[in-house]
Amino acid sequence: MHPLVRWFHQLGSPPYFDRFAARWAPVSYVLAVLVMAYGLWAALFQVPADYQQGDSFRILYIHVPSAWMSLFVFGLMAFYAAIALVWRIKLCEILAMACAAPGAAFTLITLATGSIWGKPMWGTWWDWDPRLTTELILLFLYLGVIGLYNAIEDRRAAARAAGLLAIVGVALLPVIRYSVVWWNSLHQGQTISLFGQSHMDASMLPPLFAMIVATKLWFVGSLLTRARADNLRREAGKDWVLRQAQGTLTQVKEAAR
Amino acid sequence: MMRQAALALIARDTRLLWRRRGDALQPALFALLVVVLFALALGGEARALERVAAPVLWLAVLLAGLLSLDTLFRGDAEDGSLEQWMLAPVPLSWLVLVRTFMHWATTALPLLIATPLLGELLHLPRAQLPVLLASLALGTPLLSLLGAVVAALTVGMRRSGILVALLALPLYVPVLVFGAGSVAVAAQGLDATAPLLLLGAGLVLSLVLAPLAAAAAIRIALT
Numbered sequence: 001m002h003p004l005v006r007w008f009h010q011l012g013s014p015p016y017f018d019r020f021a022a023r024w025a026p027v028s029y030v031l032a033v034l035v036m037a038y039g040l041w042a043a044l045f046q047v048p049a050d051y052q053q054g055d056s057f058r059i060l061y062i063h064v065p066s067a068w069m070s071l072f073v074f075g076l077m078a079f080y081a082a083i084a085l086v087w088r089i090k091l092c093e094i095l096a097m098a099c100a101a102p103g104a105a106f107t108l109i110t111l112a113t114g115s116i117w118g119k120p121m122w123g124t125w126w127d128w129d130p131r132l133t134t135e136l137i138l139l140f141l142y143l144g145v146i147g148l149y150n151a152i153e154d155r156r157a158a159a160r161a162a163g164l165l166a167i168v169g170v171a172l173l174p175v176i177r178y179s180v181v182w183w184n185s186l187h188q189g190q191t192i193s194l195f196g197q198s199h200m201d202a203s204m205l206p207p208l209f210a211m212i213v214a215t216k217l218w219f220v221g222s223l224l225t226r227a228r229a230d231n232l233r234r235e236a237g238k239d240w241v242l243r244q245a246q247g248t249l250t251q252v253k254e255a256a257r
Numbered sequence: 258m259m260r261q262a263a264l265a266l267i268a269r270d271t272r273l274l275w276r277r278r279g280d281a282l283q284p285a286l287f288a289l290l291v292v293v294l295f296a297l298a299l300g301g302e303a304r305a306l307e308r309v310a311a312p313v314l315w316l317a318v319l320l321a322g323l324l325s326l327d328t329l330f331r332g333d334a335e336d337g338s339l340e341q342w343m344l345a346p347v348p349l350s351w352l353v354l355v356r357t358f359m360h361w362a363t364t365a366l367p368l369l370i371a372t373p374l375l376g377e378l379l380h381l382p383r384a385q386l387p388v389l390l391a392s393l394a395l396g397t398p399l400l401s402l403l404g405a406v407v408a409a410l411t412v413g414m415r416r417s418g419i420l421v422a423l424l425a426l427p428l429y430v431p432v433l434v435f436g437a438g439s440v441a442v443a444a445q446g447l448d449a450t451a452p453l454l455l456l457g458a459g460l461v462l463s464l465v466l467a468p469l470a471a472a473a474a475i476r477i478a479l480t
Contacts, residue, residue: 161410168406175431
């Protein structure tokens with residue numbers, strides 16, 4: 001079997017995933033903090049002020065990556081959920097549910113930073129325009145997934161039900177993405193495009209790319225940590241968990257002596 | 258086979274409904290109460306009420322539908338009929354579709370009939386009534402179908418009341434926006450065809466997809 005394929009299958013085994021997550025989550029977090037440090041420094045001190053908005057546009061470097069992450073994470077959650085429903089892979093159920101809280105946090109940050117940006121720019125903390133409203137609905141969908149997962153006792157059935165809700169909700173993502181194109185929105189239109197000419201000045205782009213990478217790395221760290229915790233909780237009675245816990249207990253006892 | 262199953266289910270639901278005729282009026286009564294509360298909260302002045310009459314009616318219908326979602330599958334889940342559905346030789350999604358249709362016919366259709374009367378209570382401008390009825394006629398089946406998915410996700414849960422509302426409302430928001438929006442557009446004298454067509458498109462899409470999603474959800478909930 002091809003080693004990459006074998007590694008992929010091994011990741012589905014709870015003890016193997018536990019070791020993988022324990023190893024790579026801290027790495028992810030550290031890298032994220034480093035890249036974020038550069039990104040935020042460049043965003044605050046290096047990039048020139050906007051000709052129209054002055055210095056208050058700099059919150060873009062938190063707002064836009066968070067917004068993209070809020071959409072990306074929901075799509076990822078639906079993707080994991082689809083795999084979990086079709087192939088019944090336990091780890092994909094865990095990963096899908098572990099996406100929900102970070103995704104909700106990114107959505108909350110997007111809405112909060114958007115409000116803070118909106119007050120000086122538009123004169124209002126909030127407007128019921130399509131982009132803002134659909135992003136708010138996305139937050140409610142995230143909270144619904146979390147709520148449904150916590151409401152059902154059997155963890156596997158809970159993850160499958162909440163995963164189905166995520167798949168149903170994924171229909172909202174293109175609506176959010178194209179809301180500024182389909183409607184006359186107060187929110188700014190599409191400035192940065194993947195396949196075309198971006199309208200943002202080149203001098204302002206590097207910290208944005210840095211923050212995009214940093215938020216993804218942070219999300220990977222968060223996902224691995226939460227998935228590891230959920231994995232341990234679910235497998236709590238198993239031998240490998242007991243051995244690991246006893247190993248930790250011995251370590252604590254040694255340290256206390 | 259599918260036609261027989263559908264007729265049998267419709268006959269059963271009608272018979273059960275007839276035995277508890279009073280329950281069928283409860284959504285309409287709730288909508289009436291919502292209208293009364295809004296009217297009193299807004300002060301009762303005709304000029305203030307007629308501007309918000311159509312949106313308030315939409316909300317009353319939506320909330321009444323939300324509360325009646327509980328009865329969609331609960332009776333059958335409790336006495337084991339839902340498991341018989343899963344074992345039936347007809348597709349589970351077909352039975353879900355028929356049940357949802359009956360539910361809409363017994364809870365939302367009385368509301369549609371009551372809308373002109375409720376409109377009078379809120380001084381709804383007469384010219385808005387046709388568009389309002391059209392948007393409700395397209396929107397309420399859509400709400401029932403989306404509600405069926407959420408009800409299927411929470412079937413078997415004992416105290417799922419507020420959770421059902423929490424899960425259903427994000428899905429209901431686009432329907433409300435286009436439904437109430439179509440009346441708002443018409444009130445300004447513009448053509449309301451666009452939002453009505455979008456509602457229709459959503460209805461057609463969910464007629465096909467919602468029963469499938471609800472069937473999958475029932476299977477998950479009852480494994």
